Amino acid sequence: MSSRLKDVAALAGVSTRTVSNVVSGSGSVAEETRARVQAALDELGYRPNVAARNLRAGRTGLIGLAIPELYSPYFGELASQIVHAAQERSWTVVIDQTFGDPDAERRLLDGTGGRLVDGLIISPWALGPEELTNTSRDVPVVLLGERQPHGLADRVAVDNVLAAEEATSHLLASGRRRIAAIGPQPHLRNETARQRLEGYRNALRGAGLQPDRALEQAVTTLHRKDGAEAMTALLDAGTRPDAVFAFTDELALGALHVAHQRGVSVPRELAVVGFDGIEDGQYANPPLTTVVPDKRQIAERALQCLADRIYSPASAVPPLDIVIPHHLEVRGSSAQAD
Amino acid sequence: MSSRLKDVAALAGVSTRTVSNVVSGSGSVAEETRARVQAALDELGYRPNVAARNLRAGRTGLIGLAIPELYSPYFGELASQIVHAAQERSWTVVIDQTFGDPDAERRLLDGTGGRLVDGLIISPWALGPEELTNTSRDVPVVLLGERQPHGLADRVAVDNVLAAEEATSHLLASGRRRIAAIGPQPHLRNETARQRLEGYRNALRGAGLQPDRALEQAVTTLHRKDGAEAMTALLDAGTRPDAVFAFTDELALGALHVAHQRGVSVPRELAVVGFDGIEDGQYANPPLTTVVPDKRQIAERALQCLADRIYSPASAVPPLDIVIPHHLEVRGSSAQAD
DNA sequence: GTGAAAGCGCTAACAA
DNA sequence: TTGTTAGCGCTTTCAC
Numbered sequence: 001m002s003s004r005l006k007d008v009a010a011l012a013g014v015s016t017r018t019v020s021n022v023v024s025g026s027g028s029v030a031e032e033t034r035a036r037v038q039a040a041l042d043e044l045g046y047r048p049n050v051a052a053r054n055l056r057a058g059r060t061g062l063i064g065l066a067i068p069e070l071y072s073p074y075f076g077e078l079a080s081q082i083v084h085a086a087q088e089r090s091w092t093v094v095i096d097q098t099f100g101d102p103d104a105e106r107r108l109l110d111g112t113g114g115r116l117v118d119g120l121i122i123s124p125w126a127l128g129p130e131e132l133t134n135t136s137r138d139v140p141v142v143l144l145g146e147r148q149p150h151g152l153a154d155r156v157a158v159d160n161v162l163a164a165e166e167a168t169s170h171l172l173a174s175g176r177r178r179i180a181a182i183g184p185q186p187h188l189r190n191e192t193a194r195q196r197l198e199g200y201r202n203a204l205r206g207a208g209l210q211p212d213r214a215l216e217q218a219v220t221t222l223h224r225k226d227g228a229e230a231m232t233a234l235l236d237a238g239t240r241p242d243a244v245f246a247f248t249d250e251l252a253l254g255a256l257h258v259a260h261q262r263g264v265s266v267p268r269e270l271a272v273v274g275f276d277g278i279e280d281g282q283y284a285n286p287p288l289t290t291v292v293p294d295k296r297q298i299a300e301r302a303l304q305c306l307a308d309r310i311y312s313p314a315s316a317v318p319p320l321d322i323v324i325p326h327h328l329e330v331r332g333s334s335a336q337a338d
Numbered sequence: 339m340s341s342r343l344k345d346v347a348a349l350a351g352v353s354t355r356t357v358s359n360v361v362s363g364s365g366s367v368a369e370e371t372r373a374r375v376q377a378a379l380d381e382l383g384y385r386p387n388v389a390a391r392n393l394r395a396g397r398t399g400l401i402g403l404a405i406p407e408l409y410s411p412y413f414g415e416l417a418s419q420i421v422h423a424a425q426e427r428s429w430t431v432v433i434d435q436t437f438g439d440p441d442a443e444r445r446l447l448d449g450t451g452g453r454l455v456d457g458l459i460i461s462p463w464a465l466g467p468e469e470l471t472n473t474s475r476d477v478p479v480v481l482l483g484e485r486q487p488h489g490l491a492d493r494v495a496v497d498n499v500l501a502a503e504e505a506t507s508h509l510l511a512s513g514r515r516r517i518a519a520i521g522p523q524p525h526l527r528n529e530t531a532r533q534r535l536e537g538y539r540n541a542l543r544g545a546g547l548q549p550d551r552a553l554e555q556a557v558t559t560l561h562r563k564d565g566a567e568a569m570t571a572l573l574d575a576g577t578r579p580d581a582v583f584a585f586t587d588e589l590a591l592g593a594l595h596v597a598h599q600r601g602v603s604v605p606r607e608l609a610v611v612g613f614d615g616i617e618d619g620q621y622a623n624p625p626l627t628t629v630v631p632d633k634r635q636i637a638e639r640a641l642q643c644l645a646d647r648i649y650s651p652a653s654a655v656p657p658l659d660i661v662i663p664h665h666l667e668v669r670g671s672s673a674q675a676d
Numbered sequence: 677g678t679g680a681a682a683g684c685g686c687t688a689a690c691a692a
Numbered sequence: 693t694t695g696t697t698a699g700c701g702c703t704t705t706c707a708c
Binding site for chain 4: 004005006016017020021024026027048049051052053054055056057
């Protein structure tokens with residue numbers, strides 16, 4: 001079927017060594033020989049066997065990307081950036097969806113199932129900081145979002161506390177006073193929601209307001225559906241919010257949807273701010289104000305971390321904690337109330 | 339660093355053969371031996387070397403998924419299904435984004451760059467039917483969407499002509515007569531847009547209407563931005579459509595956005611129908627009517643095709659053309675005009 | 677400039 | 693039940 005180096009060598013009347021040199025472009029080969037080998041290569045349609053190369057090299061050229069789910073816009077956009085950035089570095093990305101299953105996350109982190117990838121980028125969901133402190137892994141890991149206090153992994157994330165504070169302050173600045181938060185996830189070990197809640201409360205206190213538990217609406221997952229349910233609950237409970245800070249854009253879009261259905265005018269009666277900067281928000285009616293993390297930089301920096309660890313495994317650089325820039329993109333959904 | 343079978347064998351005082359048996363669970367091993375080996379395995383934290391296994395097995399356990407882009411919702415949802423379905427079959431998915439680059443598509447199809455995957459699922463964008471008729475490939479390929487008349491690859495797709503016809507007929511049934519089409523891509527070899535245009539025209543003719551070129555608005559890509567531009571063009575040109583059939587949901591959402599901005603009431607003055615069944619549409623204001631392909635089945639059937647070809651390469655089953663069910667999900671954006 | 681051959685880590689055919 | 697060993701296809705050291 002597919003031909004090996006040996007076949008090509010036989011056809012060209014040279015040794016495998018020479019063919020290998022021609023294929024890789026390394027070593028020195030006489031012009032005449034090269035041409036003959038190339039002809040044989042073409043004739044047989046030679047394709048290198050990647051597994052053999054990998055075995056030899058001790059590397060696979062593969063990196064893993066483990067995310068909760070690929071279908072939600074934020075992770076889709078992020079994965080796209082990572083795959084793209086990896087391609088530029090001649091790495092191929094294998095994708096795992098954990099669906100927030102703690103066992104799946106553990107399995108990936110501890111490398112059970114074999115050493116397939118040269119490095120792993122993981123966006124943990126179910127595992128808390130303590131569990132991320134792994135020990136028995138042999139490939140470099142980069143954590144997206146979650147902190148890992150005593151671990152060995154680099155971390156790349158935006159400053160969630162600060163960003164949430166800014167989003168909330170923006171609402172306060174436009175005169176909103178009953179600002180609801182949609183997105184706390186007390187049932188998870190996950191840090192992200194916790195940090196955004198902290199930032200939200202900080203902003204309120206900074207404005208002399210007391211955080212009101214009735215305005216903090218917990219969710220199980222972060223999809224539009226959850227946002228819609230949370231918004232419905234807030235409206236039905238008579239909490240009368242004049243603004244909503246949703247911890248993700250999807251939640252915000254769900255909330256926006258319910259507001260629209262209920263005839264609540266956005267932004268006049270209710271301002272809405274999301275988080276993630278997904279493309280949908282831009283085209284929502286009204287367009288969604290949101291905290292935009294620089295996803296390109298998340299991808300870029302995460303890969304840079306992996307590259308450094310993979311290519312200089314000796315260097316004992318301590319775990320990096322890389323903070324990615326973000327900005328608040330103000331759009332129609334939080335325009336001045338008046 | 340990481341230990342090999344040989345190290346484990348030495349520690350347990352057995353041969354590699356026995357360790358291999360324990361690891362794989364195959365062969366028969368005395369209970370007492372097994373326990374001893376397992377202890378050694380645990381102590382050393384043994385992780386199988388996948389590259390070595392692959393070389394030995396002649397398979398990598400990897401399948402490729404090549405799509406134009408991962409960040410758009412349709413491909414994100416589709417990729418999610420495929421990764422999920424692959425995980426269930428113990429395959430790992432490596433993702434390539436072609437960004438509609440014909441060379442990237444060619445490279446993946448002809449296997450230049452080495453034999454990394456056991457099979458390839460590709461959603462072509464730039465290459466037309468004739469170019470997809472490849473010859474020199476050695477792994478099975480499944481095409482999503484595009485037909486490949488004389489090729490060797492299986493194909494999985496919805497009936498685009500029929501689906502587009504149904505969508506258009508639905509608009510006709512509610513009394514719309516000036517139905518615009520947003521989405522033709524005359525600059526591409528890609529078949530999908532062509533088929534949807536055909537279905538659209540068929541429906542019009544079936545209703546005794548003459549397709550009007552002025553109502554067919556071409557686009558370069560299929561994003562919200564393109565839909566917005568197309569809608570703007572239609573409105574500015576004074577074509578006065580009373581409905582829009584957009585070839586993708588993203589285009590439809592862009593159109594919806596512009597309609598909203600311009601104060602065109604949907605669905606009263608303008609009905610909108612999309613194609614793809616992405617989640618955003620459900621939460622748009624108003625919710626988007628759309629043709630929903632069964633993405634789970636696309637993934638399932640595509641993987642089934644690969645599995646059949648990979649595990650029974652001998653069988654000379656002719657290329658399959660698998661038609662996936664779809665349905666029209668009617669929502670607010672195309673409610674009765676009355 | 678080129679050939680011969682070792683060896684990457686694993687599985688399985690062959691032996692015992 | 694278990695040990696020995698060949699060999700998957702490649703790269704590269706060593707020798708010429």
